[in-house]
Structure formats: C-alpha cells, structure tokens
Amino acid sequence: MTSKPKILVCDDEEGIRESLKLILGDFYEIILTNEGQQCLDCLKNAKDISVVLLDIKMPKVNGLDVLSQIKQNFPERKVIIVTGYKSVETAQEATRLGASGYIVKPFKSDEILETVQRNLK
C-alpha cells in the first residue's frame, strides 16, 4: 500500500480547515494547523509534506510572514495561498515571496483539487 501525499493546512478558521479536509481527505493525508508557528513546527518535524495551503489573515503571525519563513527554511515545499483577502498587491507579494498558487475564498472543490494536483507534479 502506498501512502497518500501529505498536505499541510494552516488557517485560523475552523470551517475552512474542515472544508479543505473534506475536499482533499480522500486523496491526501491532511494535517491541520491554526496558526503560523504551528505550521512551521510541523514542517520542521514532518519532512515529507509536499504542499502547504496557507491563509493570509491570521491573528498571530500574518500568512505572508509565514510564507517567507517557509521559503527560507524549506524552499522545496510548495505553498498555495488560500485567502479571503482578494488583492492584486497581496497576490503579487505572495508570488514574489515564492507562493505557487493563490486561491480566493469562497473556493470551489475543483479549484482546490486541481491546484494541489498541479503542484504535486
């Protein structure tokens, strides 16, 4: 039996975490975190996480700061931004910091599945 690829989700809203788990859970192993430091700790401990789905607006550490720390410390991990904050500037900043994708909430299941799949290749 082959193990499922691991996806790390970081979002402060439980509803978003649960819906991402529902959408992706059949195909991937989902690890849920609710703030930036927890997300970084997870990456430190689980070397085999392929993709991170990362929120931007979170109470403790801003997602863009988390993104830049991920790219500094774990440059090979793909990061997809999933945000309710639709702004061209933020999307550009996320791309500049190394994000592989930018999805705006409310998202469709297909959109999430396709983007994750594309980033696993």
Ligand SMILES: [Mg+2]
């Ligand atoms: Mg949020």
